[in-house]
Amino acid sequence: MDMKSVESKWQAKWEKSKQNVFNKKNIDKKLYVLEMFSYPSASKLHVGHWYNYGPTDSYARFKKMQGFEVFQPMGFDAFGLPAENFAIKTGIHPKDSTEKNILTMEQQLKNMGAMFDWSAEIKTCEENYYKWTQWLFLQLYKKGLAYRKEALVNWCPSCETVLANEQVIDGKCERCNSVVLRKDMTQWFFKITEYAEELLNDLDKLDWPDKTKLMQKNWIGRSTGCEIHFECETGDTITVFTTRPDTLFGVNYVVLAPEHPLVKKLREAHPEKATEIDAYVQYAAEANDIDRLSTAREKTGVFTGAYATHPLTGKKVPVYLADYVLYSYGTGAVMAVAAHDERDYAFAKKYNLPITQVIQKVGEEIVLPYCEDGILVNSGEFDGLSGDEARDAIAVHLTKIGKGSKKVNYRLRDWSVSRQRYWGAPIPMIHCENCGVVPVPEKDLPVKLPYDVEFRPSGRSPLAGNAKYMKCTCPKCGKKAERDPDTLDTFVCSSWYYLRYPESKNDKHPFTKEIADKIAPVDVYVGGAEHACMHLLYARFITKALRDMGYISFGEPFKRLIHQGIILGTDGNRMSKSRGNVVSPDKYVDEFGSDIFRLYLMFGFSYTEGGPWNDDGIKSISRFVERIERLVQKATELQDAEAEIGSAEKELDYAKNYAIKAITRDMESFSFNTSLARVMEYVNALQKYDSDGCKNTSFFKACISDLIRMFAPFAPHFSEECWEMLGNKDSVFEEEYPLVNEQALVKDEVEYAVQVNSKIKAKVMIAEGLTNDQIQEKVSALPDVAPLLEGKTVKKCIVVKGRLVNLIVG
RNA sequence: GCCCGCGUGGCGGAAUAGGCAGACGCACAGGACUUAAAAUCCUGAGUCCUAACAGACGUAUCGGUUCAAGUCCGAUCGCGGGCACCA
Numbered sequence: 083m084d085m086k087s088v089e090s091k092w093q094a095k096w097e098k099s100k101q102n103v104f105n106k107k108n109i110d111k112k113l114y115v116l117e118m119f120s121y122p123s124a125s126k127l128h129v130g131h132w133y134n135y136g137p138t139d140s141y142a143r144f145k146k147m148q149g150f151e152v153f154q155p156m157g158f159d160a161f162g163l164p165a166e167n168f169a170i171k172t173g174i175h176p177k178d179s180t181e182k183n184i185l186t187m188e189q190q191l192k193n194m195g196a197m198f199d200w201s202a203e204i205k206t207c208e209e210n211y212y213k214w215t216q217w218l219f220l221q222l223y224k225k226g227l228a229y230r231k232e233a234l235v236n237w238c239p240s241c242e243t244v245l246a247n248e249q250v251i252d253g254k255c256e257r258c259n260s261v262v263l264r265k266d267m268t269q270w271f272f273k274i275t276e277y278a279e280e281l282l283n284d285l286d287k288l289d290w291p292d293k294t295k296l297m298q299k300n301w302i303g304r305s306t307g308c309e310i311h312f313e314c315e316t317g318d319t320i321t322v323f324t325t326r327p328d329t330l331f332g333v334n335y336v337v338l339a340p341e342h343p344l345v346k347k348l349r350e351a352h353p354e355k356a357t358e359i360d361a362y363v364q365y366a367a368e369a370n371d372i373d374r375l376s377t378a379r380e381k382t383g384v385f386t387g388a389y390a391t392h393p394l395t396g397k398k399v400p401v402y403l404a405d406y407v408l409y410s411y412g413t414g415a416v417m418a419v420a421a422h423d424e425r426d427y428a429f430a431k432k433y434n435l436p437i438t439q440v441i442q443k444v445g446e447e448i449v450l451p452y453c454e455d456g457i458l459v460n461s462g463e464f465d466g467l468s469g470d471e472a473r474d475a476i477a478v479h480l481t482k483i484g485k486g487s488k489k490v491n492y493r494l495r496d497w498s499v500s501r502q503r504y505w506g507a508p509i510p511m512i513h514c515e516n517c518g519v520v521p522v523p524e525k526d527l528p529v530k531l532p533y534d535v536e537f538r539p540s541g542r543s544p545l546a547g548n549a550k551y552m553k554c555t556c557p558k559c560g561k562k563a564e565r566d567p568d569t570l571d572t573f574v575c576s577s578w579y580y581l582r583y584p585e586s587k588n589d590k591h592p593f594t595k596e597i598a599d600k601i602a603p604v605d606v607y608v609g610g611a612e613h614a615c616m617h618l619l620y621a622r623f624i625t626k627a628l629r630d631m632g633y634i635s636f637g638e639p640f641k642r643l644i645h646q647g648i649i650l651g652t653d654g655n656r657m658s659k660s661r662g663n664v665v666s667p668d669k670y671v672d673e674f675g676s677d678i679f680r681l682y683l684m685f686g687f688s689y690t691e692g693g694p695w696n697d698d699g700i701k702s703i704s705r706f707v708e709r710i711e712r713l714v715q716k717a718t719e720l721q722d723a724e725a726e727i728g729s730a731e732k733e734l735d736y737a738k739n740y741a742i743k744a745i746t747r748d749m750e751s752f753s754f755n756t757s758l759a760r761v762m763e764y765v766n767a768l769q770k771y772d773s774d775g776c777k778n779t780s781f782f783k784a785c786i787s788d789l790i791r792m793f794a795p796f797a798p799h800f801s802e803e804c805w806e807m808l809g810n811k812d813s814v815f816e817e818e819y820p821l822v823n824e825q826a827l828v829k830d831e832v833e834y835a836v837q838v839n840s841k842i843k844a845k846v847m848i849a850e851g852l853t854n855d856q857i858q859e860k861v862s863a864l865p866d867v868a869p870l871l872e873g874k875t876v877k878k879c880i881v882v883k884g885r886l887v888n889l890i891v892g
Numbered sequence: 893g894c895c896c897g898c899g900u901g902g903c904g905g906a907a908u909a910g911g912c913a914g915a916c917g918c919a920c921a922g923g924a925c926u927u928a929a930a931a932u933c934c935u936g937a938g939u940c941c942u943a944a945c946a947g948a949c950g951u952a953u954c955g956g957u958u959c960a961a962g963u964c965c966g967a968u969c970g971c972g973g974g975c976a977c978c979a
Contacts, residue, residue, distance in 0.1 A: 297896085408977075408979090416979050418979090423979070424977090425977055491978080615975095685916085686917085688904090698918055762916055762917075835912040837912085839959080878959065879959095886912065
C-alpha cells in the first residue's frame with residue numbers, strides 16, 4: 083500500500099466530512115481529551131510531540147468508536163522566551179518567526195492524521211486570545227487576587243535583563259552563563275497562596291499520577307506550628323514561626339533575615355553595631371542564588387546588639403541577623419534552638435553561643451543536635467511531656483497569655499507574573515500620577531502588543547522603549563498616564579486555554595458558563611511530567627479562582643492526567659543538538675508513513691516510561707501492517723462460503739474476543755504496547771486459520787472486518803483504506819468498536835499447573851465446574867504426580883481456580 | 893542532605909487481587925520456497941548440566957513472611973526524578 087497517497091486521501095476526506103469537528107448536539111456524550119498544546123519554538127515537530135499526540139489520538143479514536151463525542155482540539159502556546167531569544171540572536175521578529183513556525187507545525191500535525199478539531203484551534207499570541215488573557219488578569223485584579231509588590235527577581239548582570247526561573251540553569255544565565263543575581267523589582271503577583279489549602283486538599287480527588295500529586299504536595303509544603311512573639315527591647319514584637327514549639331525553652335537567640343524590616347530600627351538603636359550590620363546586610367544582598375541557597379554554605383551572621391524577651395521565661399536572648407533565615411518564608415524570623423536544630427547548632431558553635439538541651443530520650447544518651455521528638459526537660463511546667471503533647475500545651479498556653487498562636491505555613495509563594503520581556507501578553511494596567519495603578523477598562527481590551535519594538539535587552543522592559551505604546555490617558559481622571567511596560571508570564575496564557583477551545587471564535591466572551599460547564603473539565607489530559615509544579619498547578623489555581631468569581635462551576639481543570647515518557651536518543655541520552663542524537667520523525671514518516679511511525683511509538687515503549695529510540699522495531703511494525711493488508715486482500719478475493727462452526731472457528735472466535743476484551747481494558751490505562759500485542763495475536767490466529775484451510779470463508783471475512791475495526795484507532799489511514807477495500811462506503815470511525823462476546827470466552831476445560839510441594843510437576847486440562855475434591859482426585863492420578871504421592875499423605879490441597887493445584891505432601 | 897520512583901533474557905518490554913516468570917515483538921539459529929538473493933512461511937531458544945529424558949539455578953544483592961514472592965516486609969547496592977538552609 084502506498085502510505086503517502088493513502089494518508090493524504092483520507093486526511094482530505096476527513097476534513098471534507100468534518101467528522102473530527104465536535105458536535106455540540108451530542109454534548110451529553112462528550113469526552114474532552116486534551117494534549118498539552120505545542121510551543122512553536124523549533125520549526126518542526128520532534129519525536130516528543132509525536133509521542134504525546136499520536137498514541138493519545140489513538141485513545142481518542144478508540145473512545146470515539148465507543149460512542150463518545152470526543153473533543154480533541156489543538157493549538158499553540160505561542161508567546162514566550164525561546165521565540166524572543168531567537169529574535170535577539172537573529173534579528174527576526176518573534177511574531178514573524180512564530181507565525182512561520184506555526185504554519186509548518188500545523189501542516190505536520192495535519193499529516194499526523196490525528197482527529198484534532200481544527201475549527202477550535204487557538205494561538206495564544208493572537209489578539210482574540212490574549213485579549214481574554216488580559217481579561218483574566220483584570221478579573222483577578224478586581225477580586226484582589228492580582229497585586230503589585232516589590233520582590234527579588236533573577237537578574238543577569240551581563241544581559242542586563244530579568245530572567246524567568248526557567249531561564250536560570252544551575253544559578254546561571256542560560257544565554258551567557260553569567261551567575262544570576264537577585265534584584266528587587268516591583269512586580270505583579272497572583273495570590274495563589276490564598277488557595278494553598280484547597281490546592282492541597284483537592285489533590286485527593288484527582289485521578290493523577292501519584293508522583294505528580296506528591297510533587298505538588300511537597301511544592302505547596304504545608305507545615306503546622308506556632309507563631310511566637312518575642313518582645314524586642316525597641317518595643318517592637320519579633321514574631322517567629324516554628325514547627326517545634328516544644329523546644330521553646332531551649333531558645334538561645336533569635337535570628338532575623340537580613341532583609342527583615344526591623345533591621346533598620348535595630349541599627350538605629352545600636353549605632354555602635356551599624357557598620358557591622360550594614361556590612362552584613364550588603365554581604366547577604368550580594369550573594370548569588372547558588373551561594374545563598376546552598377545548604378553547604380557556612381552559617382554566617384552578626385549580632386545586632388539588641389535583646390528580646392523570651393515569652394515564657396522572661397530571659398533576654400540576643401537578636402542576630404543571619405542569611406540562613408529566609409525573609410520569604412514564615413515571618414522572616416526564627417527562634418534558634420541550638421540543641422535541637424542542625425543549623426542553629428552550627429551557628430551557635432561558630433559564634434560561641436550557649437546550647438540548652440530541652441528534649442531528652444528516656445534511657446538513652448543523645449547526641450546534639452538532636453532533632454527528633456522526645457520528652458521535655460528544662461522546660462518548667464512542661465517537663466515530662468512528649469513532643470505532641472508539648473506542642474499542643476505550649477501553643478495553648480501562648481494563646482492564653484497572648485504571646486503566640488497555632489499557625490499553618492506554606493512553602494508555596496505567590497506567583498510572579500510580570501516579565502520584562504516583549505513577546506507576551508501586555509499587562510492591562512495603567513500608571514497614573516494622580517490615581518496610581520488603574521486597570522484598563524474591559525471595553526478597551528485588547529491592549530495590543532505593538533510590532534515595532536526594540537526587543538534586544540537593555541535592562542528595562544522592551545515595551546518601555548516604545549513611546550507610542552507607553553503613552554496613554556488615565557481611564558479614571560483623563561490625564562496623561564503610562565502603560566505598564568511588562569508582559570505576562572506565558573504560564574498565564576496556558577492556565578486557562580482549555581476553557582477557550584470550545585469557544586475559540588467567541589468574540590464577546592472568553593468562554594461561557596453554559597458551555598464550559600458542559601464540556602469541561604478536561605476528562606483526560608496528556609502531557610509531560612515536567613509541568614507538575616508549574617502549568618498544572620497554575621491551571622488548577624486559575625480554575626478555582628474563576629469558579630469563585632462565578633464564571634464556571636467546577637474547581638479542577640483536569641480530571642485525569644497522564645504523563646507520557648520521554649523518547650531518548652539511540653545512545654540512551656536525552657535528545658539534544660549538542661549530543662547529535664536527535665531522531666527526526668520526518669525521516670521515518672517519509673519512509674514508512676505516519677501510521678507506522680505512530681504504531682511503533684505505541685508498541686516499542688511502555689507509554690509512561692519512554693526509552694531509547696531503536697530503528698529495528700519500526701521495520702517490524704511495517705511488516706506487521708503488510709500482513710494485515712494481505713489478510714484484507716485475501717478476504718476481498720474469497721468467495722462467500724458458509725460452513726459449520728467447528729473447533730477451528732471456535733478457536734478463532736476465542737482469539738478475537740480475547741483480543742477485544744484485553745484491548746478494551748488496556749486502552750483505558752494507556753497501555754498501547756499490550757493492546758497492540760493482542761492485535762498481533764489475533765492476526766496470528768487469523769493467519770493460522772487461513773493456512774489451516776479456511777473452510778468458513780464468510781466467518782473468516784467477518785473476522786477480518788472485525789480486525790479492521792479493532793485496529794482502526796491505532797492506524798487510522800491504513801484502516802480506512804482497508805475498510806474501503808472490504809467494500810464499505812463510510813468511514814470506519816463511524817463504526818462501533820467491536821464488543822466482546824463473553825460467551826466465546828467460556829472454555830469447556832482449562833489448563834492447570836499441578837504442583838507437588840510448590841514445585842510444578844505436570845500440566846493438565848481440567849473441565850469447568852469440578853469440585854476441589856474432584857480436581858484433587860484427578861490430579862493425584864496423573865502419571866507425573868502419582869509416584870510422588872506414594873506412601874505419603876496429602877496434608878493439604880490448594881486449588882486456585884483456573885490456574886493451579888498445589889498438593890502439600892509429607 | 894531530604895522525599896519519591898525504578899532495577900525482569902542479547903534487546904524493547906509483558907505478567908488482574910501473592911498463583912505456571914519471560915506474553916507480544918526485535919535480533920539470532922535451523923528449515924521450506926528460490927538458479928540465487930530479498931520477501932514470505934514453518935520450527936527453535938532464560939541460564940547451566942545432559943546424547944536425550946530428567947534435574948539444578950533464575951526477576952539487582954542479602955534476609956524474612958507464605959503452601960506459593962518479580963509482586964508483600966526489612967536491609968544493602970545501582971539508576972532516574974523532585975526538593976534543597978522552608979525553621
